[in-house]
Amino acid sequence: MCGIVGLFLKDKSLEPELGRLLSDMLITMTDRGPDSAGIAIYGAEAPGFAKITVQSPDPARDFPGLDGRLAAATGVTVELAVKDTHAVLTVPEASLEAVRAALATVAPTVRVMGAGASVEIFKEVGLPRQVVERFGIAAMAGSHGIGHTRMATESAVTTLGAHPFSTGPDQCLVHNGSLSNHNNLRRELKRGGVTFETENDSEVAAAYLTAAMRGGKDLGKALEGALADLDGFFTFVVGTRSGFGVLRDPIACKPAVMAETDRYVAFGSEYRALVNLPGIEEARIWEPEPATVYFWDHAKAA
Incomplete structure (x- = not known):
């Protein structure tokens, strides 16, 4: 099942609160996947x-x-x-x-x-509350971050099997769902020189996006390519050095909700992950469309 969250801050005055806000969002999703959890924070460079x-x-x-x-x-x-x-x-x-x-x-x-x-990634076996407390996530500042609480289906319950997966500089991915062609993709990526740490299908998705971005695509274009090349049901939330992206499969099998204000963009597997965000009552709330790339980038906004 799994629960995923993401928060992309537009308002710099919120950056000292990123770790606290993201921790609260992830803890709220605990019952969607209680075996392991992780968070990526994009902080000061x-x-x-x-x-x-x-x-x-x-x-x-x-x-x-x-x-x-x-x-x-x-x-x-x-x-x-x-x-x-x-x-x-x-x-x-x-x-x-x-x-x-x-x-x-x-x-x-x-x-x-x-x-x-800028990225720091912390993940371990255990409940989200335990994981965020062990690493002091609530005290961390940053511009954006993503998180995941896992119910293992594709690989064992281990630290390496926890999300986020990172396969390139300042790039990481969290995933809810299952890919059907990840073994073929893994073999193809290995022929291109990619190495893998786990048998998790989500690591393959992360490596696919990294390879596409190394080929000159930005995150938005890389996610568009995933619609053609990745089979299965999935929701991806992806972070890069300055960007934040969301993609659902063509039938939108997994639940997802987003909120946007002039201060932030937020993602949660369920709306309850977003309810404590500042100004949520004024946010534009929507369910991301299937097979549609949502992409924000601090570099392009600057």
Whole structure:
């Protein structure tokens, strides 16, 4: 079943409230999927630097001194901020891939959740309230974010199987539904050099969009391509460095509702996820149409 939420802020004065608002939305969706949960927050950028969010099954073993070991391996300064089972590594933007590659040798049991200039991704097994409290999501600021609470159908209940899935810089996806042709797509993407961490069909969808965007498409065009190439029933909510997109399959099998004011755009699997947003009583409320791309971008609005 699963529950997904998203919030794209137009009003910068709301940015300190992003984590709190998104946490409340996700917790409201708990009964749609109680086995694992995750949130992606697009926060402030530091010019010239990038972030890598990592997760460890044994933080007490893996995280102490990890910054120093990575610095020794790559020759660049690495800052480490531990958040429970996750940590955020801040590195020079030009050295992002070098540090990421060094992780495989320096800390082979550490898994990358996401990377980019602004995104941080936190996900774990457990209820949404437990997950957002473990990582202090409510105190996080940002311009936009997406979240997911999962009822596992396509793969095991694990941290790696939780959403969001990120397969490219500052890109991530949450999904409600099931894809019927994900195995064929996975093989095709692998031939193009894509690697996968799980057997989850949602990771394939994320990788498909990443490949399309690397080919020069913006998020809106990539989502349009998904309508032709992805079979099954799905609702996607996708985040990029500056963008936020929503897409439902041609028969709109899964529930979805959106709200827009001059301060934000919000998505929820059900309306009750939106009821505590500021000014919701004045929002334009609608059910997104099937096979229709909805796409907002801070860069285009600037």
